[in-house]
Amino acid sequence: MFWEALTLQLGYNATLVAIGATLLGVSAGVTGTFLFLRKRALVSDAISHATLPGVCLAFMMLVFLGGDGRNLIGLLAGSAISAWIGLLCMNWLTRRTRLAEDAAIGAVLSVFFGFGIVLLTVIQTMGVGRQAGLEGFLLGSTAGMLWADALIIAIGGAATLLMVMIIRRPMTIVAFDADYAAAQGLPVHRIDLAMMGLVMAVTVVGLKIVGLILIVALLIIPAVTARFWTERSDRVVMLAGLAGGLAGYLGAALSAVTPNLPTGPIIVLVSFGFFALSLLFAPGRGVLAAVLQHLKFQRRVHIRQGLLALAQGQKIYEPLTLRLLARAGLARADGVATEAGKALAAKALRDEKRWEVIRADQAHEATAALYDGLRDIETVLTRDQIAEIDRRIGGPQEVPA
Amino acid sequence: MLELATNQGIPVAEHNVEDSPLAIRGLTVSYGQKPVVFSVDMTVQPGAMTAIIGPNGAGKSTLLKAALGIVAPLSGQVTVFGQPLEQQRARIAYVPQRASVDWDFPTRVIDVVLMGLSRQLGLLGRIRARHMSRAMECLNRVGMRDFADRQIGQLSGGQQQRVFLARALAQDADLYLLDEPFAGVDAATEKAIIAVLKSLKEAGKTVVVVHHDLATVTEYFDHVFLINTRKVAEGPVDTAFTAETLQTAYGGRLATAQIDQISRALA
Numbered sequence: 306m307f308w309e310a311l312t313l314q315l316g317y318n319a320t321l322v323a324i325g326a327t328l329l330g331v332s333a334g335v336t337g338t339f340l341f342l343r344k345r346a347l348v349s350d351a352i353s354h355a356t357l358p359g360v361c362l363a364f365m366m367l368v369f370l371g372g373d374g375r376n377l378i379g380l381l382a383g384s385a386i387s388a389w390i391g392l393l394c395m396n397w398l399t400r401r402t403r404l405a406e407d408a409a410i411g412a413v414l415s416v417f418f419g420f421g422i423v424l425l426t427v428i429q430t431m432g433v434g435r436q437a438g439l440e441g442f443l444l445g446s447t448a449g450m451l452w453a454d455a456l457i458i459a460i461g462g463a464a465t466l467l468m469v470m471i472i473r474r475p476m477t478i479v480a481f482d483a484d485y486a487a488a489q490g491l492p493v494h495r496i497d498l499a500m501m502g503l504v505m506a507v508t509v510v511g512l513k514i515v516g517l518i519l520i521v522a523l524l525i526i527p528a529v530t531a532r533f534w535t536e537r538s539d540r541v542v543m544l545a546g547l548a549g550g551l552a553g554y555l556g557a558a559l560s561a562v563t564p565n566l567p568t569g570p571i572i573v574l575v576s577f578g579f580f581a582l583s584l585l586f587a588p589g590r591g592v593l594a595a596v597l598q599h600l601k602f603q604r605r606v607h608i609r610q611g612l613l614a615l616a617q618g619q620k621i622y623e624p625l626t627l628r629l630l631a632r633a634g635l636a637r638a639d640g641v642a643t644e645a646g647k648a649l650a651a652k653a654l655r656d657e658k659r660w661e662v663i664r665a666d667q668a669h670e671a672t673a674a675l676y677d678g679l680r681d682i683e684t685v686l687t688r689d690q691i692a693e694i695d696r697r698i699g700g701p702q703e704v705p706a
Numbered sequence: 707m708l709e710l711a712t713n714q715g716i717p718v719a720e721h722n723v724e725d726s727p728l729a730i731r732g733l734t735v736s737y738g739q740k741p742v743v744f745s746v747d748m749t750v751q752p753g754a755m756t757a758i759i760g761p762n763g764a765g766k767s768t769l770l771k772a773a774l775g776i777v778a779p780l781s782g783q784v785t786v787f788g789q790p791l792e793q794q795r796a797r798i799a800y801v802p803q804r805a806s807v808d809w810d811f812p813t814r815v816i817d818v819v820l821m822g823l824s825r826q827l828g829l830l831g832r833i834r835a836r837h838m839s840r841a842m843e844c845l846n847r848v849g850m851r852d853f854a855d856r857q858i859g860q861l862s863g864g865q866q867q868r869v870f871l872a873r874a875l876a877q878d879a880d881l882y883l884l885d886e887p888f889a890g891v892d893a894a895t896e897k898a899i900i901a902v903l904k905s906l907k908e909a910g911k912t913v914v915v916v917h918h919d920l921a922t923v924t925e926y927f928d929h930v931f932l933i934n935t936r937k938v939a940e941g942p943v944d945t946a947f948t949a950e951t952l953q954t955a956y957g958g959r960l961a962t963a964q965i966d967q968i969s970r971a972l973a
Contacts, residue, residue, distance in 0.1 A: 471830065489877075536813070
């Protein structure tokens, strides 16, 4: 059953939802990354909540004009207008008043959302309101998704992606160093507005699938997930697109095989799954890697300190050091060095001397930056370079017994 | 050539506004209701190395930022090589304070230097071999060639500062504006930076540096600009950087012993 969902063989609606969710995931992941890099992740939450009054007003206007209130293009246009107004309000509050951005976000988010809920209640008393299904915009509703809806998502998502690709370089420079960008003549304010406008576009496009409350998750979680795996911003963007697309696809498939589960929240949970896996298992920045690295590092420090103590004939008091040395076969349990231990200890002491030379020499600066008191000299210098340093510090010394 | 606060507003500079790389007239910048820079005139001499000096909070960095249009001034005019700033952007390179960015940003040293080429690259231009070699050459000039592929967070403070300088070098500008490049850096970095700045001067470029270390002013710079919200003095080091002007700029904040020391060094 799940396999059929994954291979898009579960019927017309399920296929549309899966394609739409995947495209939405990719464009939300890619667009949201720039918001994340600019450290404005929560702005997207204010933007998305500000869509609600627009959806409701658009519905009322459509009904008032005698049309079908559920016309998706009309509703999305309404949501875009009110989100844009919300965005401008937030921008104005941050730039022209003494309010900080977090306060501006809180103010815009709650006021626009509150107003939207009031309008939603009014619509439900309008008579036509019962069938309106506008609540679907809160958490997304994919049950009655039409070909036209999928098309809108596809076109909107693709257009957003294209725009992001065009202005990715200025957005990255602004995110890293806005002052420098301004000095270069980049229109920082307009680039920020464009970035938030793109986020708004993704939000509007995603209303049908994940709804306005959860879209922030699709914008931010993939970027945060991707950050665990790479140190390069262009790769963060690509990986976030991948993580978002995969979450959309898997989430849609999961909800297709279990009809009672809502699509939007499932997509968010799948996305969270990727995040949790990355948080725990990513090499380098992951939690597990950090713990392992710390333990390994501690072990190396203890062994190194122990060896240097042996080389200088000092007594070792630290039990962990003794245990580690004994386990490595470098010393007996009472702290007396074995033959192997003596050799390594002499080498450690000699490396310390060599490092001293390297660190005092401007010509070796790049190498000196690697000094951590632990590294073997052979891993950073060539045989010839070591020989040169040895010439400067003289011959090896015996380890005291 | 010495210009004291008493005759502010009367341009007695050595060069006209027309051929000055950076000329500022009547610049006032305020945060809220408090002016940080008040009605300041500045005429940077072409081909000189100028230090902007003043106590903490005197508006040194703000002056630079307003000159570059990073913060909006309340009033005043800025011309660059005799023309409006916007037309001359390509000829200016700016080195912001190191602390102004997040060094955990996912980017490598080489990517930061390539940012200096973004005007050349345009929106969609591909990064080609010649751009890469230009960036590497700039890294080489600041002694950071071996660090090209490192994540910027792994660098020491001094190395970060040199990467910022390399990014500015990549722009191949005619006017270099640096905000506290020597703040909190190691001696090796200070030497490397000053060597690069001197080579820029030799190549006929103009260099303006916000500087905090009074002890090195005479050694590093040929012109100074003293500011404490208002301009205090402007001119060649030997006439404008004196015990009298320092006293005016720093007031009680500078110990008499320090001033004595500097006047002795000057004499």
